[in-house]
Amino acid sequence: MxxxxxxxxxxxxxxxxxxxxxxxxxxxxxxxxxxxxxxxxxxxxxxxxxxxxxxxxxxxxxxxxxxxxxxxxxxxxxxxxxxxxxxxxxxxxxxxxVDATHDIVMRVPLHFVNQETAVGVKQQGGQLSVLVSDVEVRTLPSNLPEFIEVDLSATVLDQVLHLSDIKLPKGVTLTQLSHGADSHDLPIASIHLPKGQKADDAEDAAAE
The missing domain is CATH 2.40.240.10 (Ribosomal Protein L25; Chain P)
Incomplete structure (x- = not known):
């Protein structure tokens, strides 16, 4: 909190x-x-x-x-x-x-950290694409976070992060996942090569 x-x-x-x-x-x-x-x-x-x-x-x-x-x-x-x-x-x-004894439902922003040092960016030349900027959470008022950090340091090229990859603070749950993780585990961010670079790589591969 x-x-x-x-x-x-x-x-x-x-x-x-x-x-x-x-x-x-x-x-x-x-x-x-x-x-x-x-x-x-x-x-x-x-x-x-x-x-x-x-x-x-x-x-x-x-x-x-x-x-x-x-x-x-x-x-x-x-x-x-x-x-x-x-x-x-x-x-x-x-x-x-708000009542201290009852859960509240709020939207909380996501802060994506360590973008520049992410494996997929620093070592593999990819670019981060943020798909979701905030999430809806359910929690007691005393546990409500101002924001939730998403650590990108270990994210590699062509990896897609989903809601289930978010490390939540204690006592906080995602309302979206409560409806069923299989069908509601939406993507939140990914790292891919820039479109122009993909085309160049494909041309190089064909030439080889």
């Missing part, structure tokens, strides 16, 4: 609807909602500059967050974020309450 701490001060709001949301945005506030658990859904507003700054961190998307709603702290995760199609600024945020 990460030691990064994200805490935002937000305000409860009573008015809802497109008109109310539009007025909030004119005040540089972002409308949002907190839902899940035994409590009722709660509408909130967040200062735009604070949310934009938090969103700059990759960890914010896969981390247990603290929302201080009018001074009362709630543990949540970011479940959905609506952005402006042109400006890319946040328009609405959905937060899901």
């Amino acid at each position: 990460s030691t990064t701490d994200f805490s935002l001060n937000v305000q409860a709001r009573d008015l809802q609807g497109k008109g109310a949301s539009r007025r909030l945005r004119h005040q540089n506030l972002v409308p949002g909602v907190i839902y899940g658990g035994a409590a009722a859904a709660q509408s909130i507003s967040i200062r735009l500059n604070e949310l934009v700054k938090a969103l700059e961190s990759e960890a914010f998307y896969s981390h247990i967050l603290t929302l201080n709603v009018d001074g009362k702290a709630q543990q949540v995760v970011l479940k959905a974020l609506q952005r402006h199609p042109a400006k890319n600024s946040p328009l609405h945020a959905d937060f899901f309450r």
Whole structure:
């Protein structure tokens, strides 16, 4: 689990609807909602500059967050974020309450490490092709990782890595594999020769 701490001060709001949301945005506030658990859904507003700054961190998307709603702290995760199609600024945020005793399902980014020193790259001249950038995991909130590393150092030319090759942190499972490893073990990365080099090698082999 990460030691990064994200805490935002937000305000409860009573008015809802497109008109109310539009007025909030004119005040540089972002409308949002907190839902899940035994409590009722709660509408909130967040200062735009604070949310934009938090969103700059990759960890914010896969981390247990603290929302201080009018001074009362709630543990949540970011479940959905609506952005402006042109400006890319946040328009609405959905937060899901977490319970320390219940599993949560989240998408977590993959970090591919040791790419330059991978056997298939450094010694065999291949190029890495990343097919999957994040995965959906199921875990207790206390075990939620910010990211999962995939070590490429031993990966050779023409090798394809699959979901089942990922070394998961303790207490973390991949939801995709829970549906059956045989049919859901998707490829995540591979190392192959560049297309042009493949053609040159084929020509050389034919000439020989």
